[in-house]
Amino acid sequence: MDLEPTLRAIGNQAQQAIESAKTLEQLEEIEVRFLGRKGELAGLMKEMASVSAEDRPKIGAFANEVKMDIEKAMEKKRSSLGSAAINAKLSNEQEDVTELGTRPPEGHLHVVTQAIREFTDIFERAGFQRVRPPEVDWDWYAFESLNMPKEHPARDDWETFFMNALSSEKPREGRMLLTPHTTNGTAHLLKDQKPPIRAISIGKTYRRQIDLTHLPMFHQFDGMYVDKGVNLTHLLGIIEYFVKEFFGPDRKVRIRPYHFRFTEPSFEIDISTDSRMGKNGWLELGGAGMLHPNVIKAAGLDPEEYSGLAFGWGVERTYMMKEGLQLDDIRTLYKNDLRFLQQF
Ligand code: DAH
Secondary structure (H helix, E strand, C coil): CCCCCHHHHHHHHHHHHHCCCCCCCHHHHHHHHHCCCCCCHHHHHHHHHHHCCCCCCHHHHHHHHHHHHHHHHHHHHHHHHHHHHHHHHHHHHHCCCCCEEECCCCCCHHHHHHHHHHHHHHHHHHEEEEEECCCCEEHHHHHHHCCCCCCCHHHCCCCCCCEEEEEEEEECCCCEEEECHHHHHHHHHHHHHCCCCEEEEEEEEECCCCEEEEECCCEEEEEEEECCCCCCCHHHHHHHHHHHHHHCCEEEEEEEECCCCCCCEEEEEEEEEHHHCCCCCCCCEEEEEEEEEHHHHHCCCCCCCEEEEEEEHHHHHHHHHHHCCCCCCCHHHHHHHHHHCCCC
């Protein structure tokens, strides 16, 4: 059987059909009709069996040519119909430029980051550099060099997160831990820098606690100033400066004797409540004192020559005190609930 005329006829029909197609949908139907798996060309190919072995390669090549021509014409038509469709759409469509757009949601810094920046700013103006103490540290910096002896309650396994690691090269460093306070920053500063040192260590701290008023991770900041002749009036001056800057000029500062291992004397600092808080009273801000001679000694300095002041308190707590914020559950700060966070 000579398939050539039939093939040629199918080719011509297809070309004509493509030529007269008006829409992309029509073009698709034509494609199915001629090139589809059950289309005319495929149907004809079944007849190949009846072609003599000698003619088969020639007919095969011709069939391929017809098919490629159809595909080429199809592609050409498709792109011209496609751009026609776009043009038609463009000329019919009208853009209403007065219609309000949708604003993408805009984030802002977390309230704790804002607080840290505010504290940093206040202390930088007083000549303190901000440092970030290590969160993962050695016992030496968190406890031992701060005059906190082995039997101190904070060094208990139930109080601090200890890790199963000892420093083999530096036996003095002791066990590895997640620092429970940023006072370790002071120990590092004393090792790494020469007085005068005026710095504020702000960072994350970790303790084995979680309930409505405690978090296993929270932030603290620890200020220190070490030099020759640093005394208590410097300490009171800097605390007073901070309180007025951060809480407002009307707030008063009061110190009460207290006990910390790394300071002597030690104090707790209270600030007066403001009228917004209803009652007149005092709120506890944090701890402070003059660095203990043993701490100065552990840093390789002579306590007869150098002295230092120190103070430290919690970032979250202090910020809440300023805002007059009473959180029923302090964990709300870290729950990523936008309804809460968007308020700050
Ligand atoms: N590190 C103490 C704590 O976590 C706070 C503190 C008290 C820091 C007195 C100081 C200080 O620098 O002088 O409870």
